[in-house]
Amino acid sequence: MADNSYDVIVIGSGPGGYVTAIRSAQLGLRTAVVENKYLGGICLNWGCIPTKALLRSAEIYHYMENAKDYGLSATGISYDPKAVVKRSRGVAAQLSNGVQFLLKKNKVDVIWGTATLAGGGKVSVKAADNPIKGALGGGDYTAKHIIVATGARPRALPGLEPDRKLVWTYFEAMVPEKMPKSLLVIGSGAIGIEFASFFRTMGVDVTVVEVLPQILPVEDEEIAALARKRFEKQGIRVLTSAKVTKLDKKSDSVTATIEDETGKAETMTVDRVISAVGVVGNIEDLGLETLGVKTDRGTIVIDGYGRTNVPGVYAIGDVAGPPMLAHKAEHEGVICVETIAGLDTHPMDKLMIPGCTYCNPQVASVGLTEKKAKEAGHEVKVGKFPFIGNGKAIALGEPDGLVKTVFDAKTGQLLGAHMVGAEVTELIQGFVVAMNLETTEEELIHSIFPHPTLSEMMHESVLAAYGRAIHI
CATH class of the missing domain: 3.50.50.60 (FAD/NAD(P)-binding domain)
Incomplete structure (x- = not known):
């Protein structure tokens, strides 16, 4: 195989792109990833990760301001905006370097530049500024399979366009x-x-x-x-x-x-x-129109395996449509490349994708809301348990919140789970696993949850759906 010829070329190194490239290499496919700005993409450099660093600084500041609520004393509390931002940027830089290490470890070539699909498996790359050490430069490359993972950018409304200053x-x-x-x-x-x-x-x-x-x-x-x-x-x-x-x-x-x-x-x-x-997919200037790749409302149309209507061309992540979440992109990419490698795969069930919002209070959910479940024709049983009934939540000083579960009344199938309150973005995965295992209320009721933990509210919400809640 020629030096510029690959089994798989991934365009974009965001969460979807770099994870897909690593999995591709693990499967024995000669793999390259094309990037023109940030290893790790927007999520790692300007989205998911640095925002969580900012929110963590805000959380600590909030606790310091309210130290007296915990029997503590703090005076002269203040913050330095530049230092808060510097910490956030440092976290992003550390993880971007980590992505570079992982790609090198898995023998994934990095091509530094802007890619255009030229047809027949050809990818033309225009060199970009500031390449990372060891990256390949501009030129023509070929691949049997090309995966577009170019992500998305902020949507601009007419008359309300951002000017980056005000x-x-x-x-x-x-x-x-x-x-x-x-x-x-x-x-x-x-x-x-x-x-x-x-x-x-x-x-x-x-x-x-x-x-x-x-x-x-x-x-x-x-x-x-x-x-x-x-x-x-x-x-x-x-x-x-x-x-x-x-x-x-x-x-x-x-x-x-x-x-x-x-x-x-x-x-x-x-x-x-x-x-x-909202955001809109980065589908421009890729050569998609020339190849006849089908798009819809600013995103690339794919099937459940990441395949577009053009053989050999695939898309994953934000550029392939909602929900525009990093973990969706990663999972979608793995399904795509494992399908390419001939593994027995299954299309992703988007109802199983959890959503998390890291505000104060946190919000997390998976599956159908109560309203959507009823609209879909389900007769439902709904369980609710408030944070005020949980010992760990009270001890943490976080008594405000709710865990809500939605079940099919006839089968006991868990249709959805919804939470608001402290640390619910960490709790939601328990219900995600349960839904993937097709767990019913019976298995959840018989599961033992450790005490004292916030997770006990998950158990109580299930019990509540069947009239068996203990602590309320």
Whole structure:
């Protein structure tokens, strides 16, 4: 095989791309990954990981401010925005270097540049600036299988386009030189709510505007309502069924015009605006049109195995459509490359993909909401257990929250689980495993959960669905 010829070339080194490339190499396929900017992609460098570092700093600051609630004393509490950002960037850099190590360890070649599909298995790469040590440069490469994993970028609404100074995307929101005194967040999905939570904890006056009637629109209505109450108690102003129709930029502030569902308008002047209205796939300038690869609403159309309508061309992750989550991209990539290698694979069931929002309080879910389960024709049994009934939650000083489970009343099948409260992003995986194993309420009821732990609320919510809750 020629030096520039591979079994698999992966375009993009985000969570989906680098995981796919490593799994491909493990399967004995000669593999290369093309990247033009950041090993680890947006998630690792400008998304999932550095935002969690910021939120961790905010969490520690919150605990310090409320030390007296734990019988402790702390005085002169403050923070240095530049130091908070520096820590976040350092975490991202450490993990990006880790990806480079893993690719090298697994003998995956890194081609540094921007890729274009030229047909017939050919990938033309234009060299990019600042290549990492040991990376291959621009040129023509070939592969039997080409996997597009180019991710997504922030969506821009007409008239509300980010300018990176006054109107931010998540890129600018992650590296503020100083904290604004006031902030407007447009959109209440995971990105918008996480930044709203971070900035509010750091003392910023925050308003969130959501065009839909519910914040966190993909979550269970009851869970979202409880989260909203907590946000508002913290001082976040939340406007639902409302939209920002105009942004009037001044030298160092923005005046926003906001309309409610009746058309009534109000204006608000803030220091900065974050546009968090979703993302759109990076499908441009790849040569997809020339090859005839089918796209739909800004993403590449694939089957359950990552295959496009063009033989030898595949897509995974954000560029292949929702849900646009790192763990979905990783799993999708593994299914894709294992199918290429001839393993016995199964298409991904998107109902089994957990969703996590790392705000305060945290929100996590998997499967059908109560409303969606009923709409799908299920007769349901619903169990709920509040954090206030759990000893560990009270000991932690985290008595606000709820665990909710949804079962099929006839079969006992676990249809969905939804949580709001401390550490629920760590708890949700228990229900994900249960759903993948097709567990019924009987197995969950007979499972032993350790005491004292927050996980006991998972057990109690199942018991509650069948009228057997003990501690409430």
